[in-house]
Amino acid sequence: MPVLRKQDIQGRFDQVIATDRKRRVWPLRTSGSTCEPLIYPGNQEKYAYGFANAWRCRGWWGLHLGVKAVCFYERGFSIYLDWKGRIKRFLVHEVRDRLANYRLFSAYELDEPRMAKAFGYIRKVRPDMLIGYASSLYVFSDWVERSGLTEAARRMGVAGVVSTSEVLYDWQQETIERVWGCPAINEYGCVEATIIAHECPERSWHTMAESMYVEIEPFENADLGEGPKVGEVVLTHLLDHTAPLIRYAPGDLSTLVKGTCRCGRGLPMIDRVQGRKHDLIVTREGKCVHGQLFTHLVQRTGVVQKFQVVQESYDRLSISAVLQAGKSMSEEQETALKAEIRKHLGDQVEIIISYVPELPNEASGKYRWVRSLVTEGKIRAPFSP
Numbered sequence: 001m002p003v004l005r006k007q008d009i010q011g012r013f014d015q016v017i018a019t020d021r022k023r024r025v026w027p028l029r030t031s032g033s034t035c036e037p038l039i040y041p042g043n044q045e046k047y048a049y050g051f052a053n054a055w056r057c058r059g060w061w062g063l064h065l066g067v068k069a070v071c072f073y074e075r076g077f078s079i080y081l082d083w084k085g086r087i088k089r090f091l092v093h094e095v096r097d098r099l100a101n102y103r104l105f106s107a108y109e110l111d112e113p114r115m116a117k118a119f120g121y122i123r124k125v126r127p128d129m130l131i132g133y134a135s136s137l138y139v140f141s142d143w144v145e146r147s148g149l150t151e152a153a154r155r156m157g158v159a160g161v162v163s164t165s166e167v168l169y170d171w172q173q174e175t176i177e178r179v180w181g182c183p184a185i186n187e188y189g190c191v192e193a194t195i196i197a198h199e200c201p202e203r204s205w206h207t208m209a210e211s212m213y214v215e216i217e218p219f220e221n222a223d224l225g226e227g228p229k230v231g232e233v234v235l236t237h238l239l240d241h242t243a244p245l246i247r248y249a250p251g252d253l254s255t256l257v258k259g260t261c262r263c264g265r266g267l268p269m270i271d272r273v274q275g276r277k278h279d280l281i282v283t284r285e286g287k288c289v290h291g292q293l294f295t296h297l298v299q300r301t302g303v304v305q306k307f308q309v310v311q312e313s314y315d316r317l318s319i320s321a322v323l324q325a326g327k328s329m330s331e332e333q334e335t336a337l338k339a340e341i342r343k344h345l346g347d348q349v350e351i352i353i354s355y356v357p358e359l360p361n362e363a364s365g366k367y368r369w370v371r372s373l374v375t376e377g378k379i380r381a382p383f384s385p
């Protein structure tokens with residue numbers, strides 16, 4: 001059975017719906033990792049399972065349905081909607097979220113004044129849970145720490161920070177936990193399939209095996225570090241009969257974990273999702289280097305607040321960095337960083353480091369730390385990673 005990919009279902013909204021469907025469908029928009037939006041049919045059946053799975057797993061951490069939550073998400077712009085659309089959005093988002101005890105904070109532009117406002121808001125409403133895009137939660141927590149507000153944040157009694165939609169790097173998880181004094185929890189899923197796996201208190205990632213069959217498709221030509229071979233996550237939704245996903249690859253990398261978890265839950269496990277396929281940097285020889293390597297290297301300099309690594313071509317890598325206030329990158333640090341990158345990408349690679357005042361989020365409100373124009377297909381690759 002071949003693997004189904006985003007490009008296979010892109011632009012085929014009507015064709016992926018079962019002809020004998022019994023339920024209403026609606027379009028779900030996702031930004032997609034190639035910046036091209038994917039529109040997939042959503043339906044109640046799939047969402048009911050996704051919702052139940054999410055709350056079951058948050059419950060493992062003592063966060064039960066109805067806890068007060070502040071969310072860092074983006075909901076798009078209502079200026080594009082007609083009056084019916086606006087009323088619907090109001091009912092769905094304002095009324096439903098209020099009933100669910102959710103309060104939304106826009107993740108689209110988290111600049112300094114907005115973060116100060118968000119902090120004041122959290123102090124006022126005292127949520128049990130923060131939830132949102134990994135990058136938004138990290139950028140916000142990092143700002144709290146740098147503003148000397150960590151003590152105040154810890155006193156607010158947030159019991160858990162749930163990260164969704166994007167890869168939460170381990171250094172981001174550490175910052176979030178340090179600031180809020182509570183666990184930062186990985187909820188792994190995608191809009192098309194809902195929750196795929198969830199972190200348990202023993203820090204294992206359990207798959208939602210009752211509703212989803214998860215495989216790892218081996219990945220050739222990869223230099224992705226020690227341990228078991230990394231592959232692509234491939235899932236089959238077992239309970240969605242309206243728009244079935246069979247052997248679907250959302251573009252994420254992980255490994256299967258054997259054995260049983262110390263928490264006692266019997267659900268199968270995968271390793272921490274190590275990034276999106278599009279975060280891979282590919283050399284001319286076809287070696288894949290994981291994006292996480294670059295995020296670690298840049299982060300380790302200790303002077304950078306936000307950054308983006310872009311592989312512009314096989315021979316050129318650019319790093320745009322927003323420096324922390326009052327900090328600068330020394331010439332030695334720059335040289336060491338470049339030398340370390342060349343160890344993995346080869347001596348021929350030109351590395352450009354530039355300092356910018358701000359790096360905006362994507363239109364979806366998410367943020368990509370590593371991009372490769374080679375793996376995004378904007379440059380002809382010698383093989384398809």
Ligand SMILES: [Zn+2]
Binds near residue numbers: 202263
């Ligand atoms: Zn477990």
